[in-house]
Amino acid sequence: MADVPLTWLGHASFRLDSPGGKxxxxxxxxxxxxxxxxxxxxxxxxxIALTHGxxxxxxxxxxxxxxxxxEIVALVxxxxxxxxxxxxxxxxxxxxxxGTVEAGGVRFTxxxxxxxxxxxxxxxLGEAAGLVLGFENGTTIYFAGDTCVFGDMQLIGRLYSxxxxxxxxxxxxTMDPPQAAVALELLGTKRCIPSHYGTFPMLTGTPDExxxxxxxxxxxxLEPGExxxx
Numbered sequence: 001m002a003d004v005p006l007t008w009l010g011h012a013s014f015r016l017d018s019p020g021g022k023x024x025x026x027x028x029x030x031x032x033x034x035x036x037x038x039x040x041x042x043x044x045x046x047x048i049a050l051t052h053g054x055x056x057x058x059x060x061x062x063x064x065x066x067x068x069x070x071e072i073v074a075l076v077x078x079x080x081x082x083x084x085x086x087x088x089x090x091x092x093x094x095x096x097x098x099g100t101v102e103a104g105g106v107r108f109t110x111x112x113x114x115x116x117x118x119x120x121x122x123x124x125l126g127e128a129a130g131l132v133l134g135f136e137n138g139t140t141i142y143f144a145g146d147t148c149v150f151g152d153m154q155l156i157g158r159l160y161s162x163x164x165x166x167x168x169x170x171x172x173x174t175m176d177p178p179q180a181a182v183a184l185e186l187l188g189t190k191r192c193i194p195s196h197y198g199t200f201p202m203l204t205g206t207p208d209e210x211x212x213x214x215x216x217x218x219x220x221x222l223e224p225g226e227x228x229x230x
Contacts, residue, residue: 003229004139008222010034011199012057012146012168015042019137022046022104025070026131026143029059034199036225042068047104049073049133051145052117053081053125056199062087071103075110077126081119097129107134111156113147115174132160139163139230142187146196149179149186157187164220164230165189168196169210170203177205181213191218193228 007015011032016024024047030040045068048061052075065072065087072079072089079094095101100109108131115128131143142162156162165187168174174196175183184192192214197205207221220228 002137004135004137004141005227005229006141006193007039007227008193008195008224009036009039010224012051012196013059014143014166014195015039016133016141018104018106018135020105022106024049024104024106024133025064027051027057027059027145028061028064029056031060032056032199034224039225044068045070047071047073047106049103049108049131049143050075050078051113051131051143052115052128053078053119053123054117054146055120057146058082065089073101073103073108073131075117075126075129077124078117081123081125097127105136108132109134109160111142111160112150112152113145114150115146115148130156132156132162134160141166141230142189144168144175144183146174149175149183151186153183153186154188157189162187162189164191164193166193166195169194169205169207170197170199171205172202175205177209177213180205180210181217184214184217190216191220193220193222 002019014026076094083089111130113128117128
């Protein structure tokens with residue numbers, strides 16, 4: 001079956017196309033300053049998957065939901081909040097950590113992360129999470145979301161053996177490159193796509209620093225708008 005094209009849209013936002021032809025957006029903050037103009041107005045959205053409730057990850061989910069009626073994968077509290085904001089979230093409550101749901105023919109498993117999660121107004125939106133995406137062709141991608149490194153990443157590696165890990169490296173709000181290198185060691189993953197860096201001045205971590213800290217790992221540093229295949 002076909003590979004999985006993955007496009008970085010700046011910050012922690014990604015667009016993927018499944019082997020079955022579904023278009024998936026992860027954390028669609030398309031108004032982020034690094035998102036290319038050509039990517040700010042999607043032509044279609046089949047699935048939106050969210051790691052947590054901060055506005056730089058929820059992004060334009062509500063607006064995209066009203067326009068395209070995608071399936072939404074989000075932690076139970078966050079999905080309920082989105083419904084209250086007018087998003088079409090359906091009848092099924094969102095999963096919690098350890099839960100797996102299918103959307104667009106792709107399996108989404110919610111895993112642990114260490115971070116916070118709230119709206120800009122301070123509303124509680126559940127906990128932050130990571131996502132493991134399992135595609136029809138056997139490809140597995142781990143989106144860590146916003147997190148520090150934590151020892152149970154070893155369990156994520158043991159359970160899901162991700163082909164590639166999408167890790168934040170900017171620091172300040174998340175892991176920096178030295179922590180991300182340890183995360184990769186725990187995961188046992190030899191390919192990494194860095195994210196959540198360079199968007200704002202305080203996010204100072206770089207892919208080159210990660211390469212120095214994680215010898216033997218293929219660090220796939222994309223430019224915003226650039227696509228790789230997994």
